[in-house]
Amino acid sequence: MPIPAASDAPTSEPSDTALADPAQAETTLAETALAETALAEDVLVEPETAVVVAEASAPASGRRTWPGWLRELVIVAAVYFTYSISRNLIPDQVEQAQRNARSILDAEKLLGLDIELGINHWGADRLWLIIPANYYYATLHLSVTLIVMIWLYRRRKAVYARCRSVLLTMTLMALASYWLYPLAPPRLMAGAAYIDTVKEHVLWGFTPSDDMVSLSNQYAAMPSMHVGWALWVGVILVAYGRHRLVRGLGVAYPLATVFVVMVTANHFILDAIAAVVFFLVAIAAVDVVGRVTGRRSWVAEAPGTVLESR
Numbered sequence: 182m183p184i185p186a187a188s189d190a191p192t193s194e195p196s197d198t199a200l201a202d203p204a205q206a207e208t209t210l211a212e213t214a215l216a217e218t219a220l221a222e223d224v225l226v227e228p229e230t231a232v233v234v235a236e237a238s239a240p241a242s243g244r245r246t247w248p249g250w251l252r253e254l255v256i257v258a259a260v261y262f263t264y265s266i267s268r269n270l271i272p273d274q275v276e277q278a279q280r281n282a283r284s285i286l287d288a289e290k291l292l293g294l295d296i297e298l299g300i301n302h303w304g305a306d307r308l309w310l311i312i313p314a315n316y317y318y319a320t321l322h323l324s325v326t327l328i329v330m331i332w333l334y335r336r337r338k339a340v341y342a343r344c345r346s347v348l349l350t351m352t353l354m355a356l357a358s359y360w361l362y363p364l365a366p367p368r369l370m371a372g373a374a375y376i377d378t379v380k381e382h383v384l385w386g387f388t389p390s391d392d393m394v395s396l397s398n399q400y401a402a403m404p405s406m407h408v409g410w411a412l413w414v415g416v417i418l419v420a421y422g423r424h425r426l427v428r429g430l431g432v433a434y435p436l437a438t439v440f441v442v443m444v445t446a447n448h449f450i451l452d453a454i455a456a457v458v459f460f461l462v463a464i465a466a467v468d469v470v471g472r473v474t475g476r477r478s479w480v481a482e483a484p485g486t487v488l489e490s491r
Contacts, residue, residue, distance in 0.1 A: 249338075253334060253341075253345070256345075256349075257330065257345070257349070260349045260352065260353070261352075264352055264353070264356055267356055267360075270398075271359055271360050271363070271398045271400075271401060273363075273398065273399075273400060274363040274400065275365075275400065277363050278363035278364055278365040278400035279365050279370065279371050281362060281363060281364045281365070281403075282364055282365040282366075282367070282370045282449075283370075285364065285403075285449050285451050285452075286370075286373075286449070288451065289449060289450065289451060294450050294451065296443070296450060297367050297375070297443045297446065297448075297449055297450060298367075298373075298374060298375060300440070300443045300444050301367065301375050301376055301378075301443065301444055301445070301446045302374075302376065303444075304378070304444035304445075305376040305378055305381065305444075308382070310444070311378050311382060311444065311445070312382055314378070314440075314441045314444050314445055315378055315379050315382060315445060317437075317438075317441050318407065318441050318442065318445050318447060319379075321438075322406075322407050322410060322411075325411075325414055325434070326348075326410045326413070326414055329414045329417055329418070330345065330348075333345075333417060333421070336421075337421055340421075343467060343468075343471065344413075344417060346467045346470075347413065347460070347463045347464050347467050348410070348413050348463075350463040350466055350467055351406075351409055351413070351459050351460050351462075351463035352406065352409075352410075354459050354462065354463060355404055355406050355409065355456075355459060358403055358404060358455075358459075359398070359401035359403070362403050363400040363401070364400060364401075364402040364403040364452070365399075365400055365402070366399065366400075366402045366446065366447050366448060366449075367446040367447070367448070367449060368380075368445070368446035368447060369399055369400075375446040376446060377446060378444070378445045378446065379445065402447070402448055402449075402452055403451075403452050403455055404452055404453075404455035404456040404458070404459050405442055405447075405448040405452040405453050405455070405456045406456065407438055407441075407442050407447070407448070408435065408438055408439055408442060408448070408452070408453040408456040408457075409456035409457075409459055409460055411434050411435040411437075411438035411439075412435045412456060412457060412460050413460065414431070414434055414435070415431040415432060415434050415435040416431070416460075417431070418430055418431025418434070419431035419432060439453045
């Protein structure tokens with residue numbers, strides 16, 4: 182089809198009514214410009230398209246909003262601060278914590294799960310293992326979780342809110358458990374033969390266990406949030422990792438964390454099992470809230486989507 186000369190192209194003058202209304206005038210001008218371009222290129226443009234273009238090109242409102250990353254940083258920091266402060270404000274119910282520890286150990290013996298002592302003594306004799314395990318326990322708990330949260334936020338925002346909500350819900354549930362069920366970790370259990378590996382092998386830059394007792398609540402052990410957070414990280418990597426190595430790390434990290442919390446005598450195996458239960462309950466709670474509120478951020482991504490750093 183021959184392209185009409187520019188002088189033949191139809192023109193449209195905005196009406197007095199349109200000129201009286203700036204928004205209408207802008208829309209009319211947009212329709213005119215698109216119609217002329219469409220005629221020159223032999224492309225049909227619907228009037229609704231012009232309206233959308235006009236709206237998209239309209240200046241944004243003067244209302245200022247927080248950047249998404251800053252809002253998420255504030256939410257996560259506020260919850261973690263509340264968790265840390267509240268955890269340390271829990272009264273040291275030492276006698277109750279010791280009784281609960283004996284009850285946990287008795288239950289493990291009944292179930293044939295009392296494996297912590299053997300693992301703890303086996304690892305404590307191997308410096309090449311126990312010193313890295315101490316550093317693992319002291320450093321990776323928070324750092325790995327934060328790295329994966331940033332990774333998730335940057336690569337899979339469609340599921341980020343749901344995953345973040347699961348983590349925070351699980352953490353707040355654990356905080357309630359610490360208040361209701363104080364528990365002495367194996368290394369602080371009176372009359373037991375567990376070896377406090379941090380006390381035996383003081384780590385550079387970290388406070389010995391005896392001093393830590395006066396700084397934080399050492400009887401907040403049920404469930405193990407080291408295991409709970411590691412499980413969250415592992416599920417994220419397995420669900421959204423592209424390469425086998427990433428998914429393999431997702432499987433290995435929670436298992437390694439379970440081993441570390443036992444070899445350092447910081448948790449019973451039942452603490453780890455409780456963390457799994459809390460994680461599953463948090464998923465169910467977040468999903469229920471998502472269905473009730475109808476928030477799009479709770480919609481799972483299609484199969485085959487991945488979380489991967491490029």
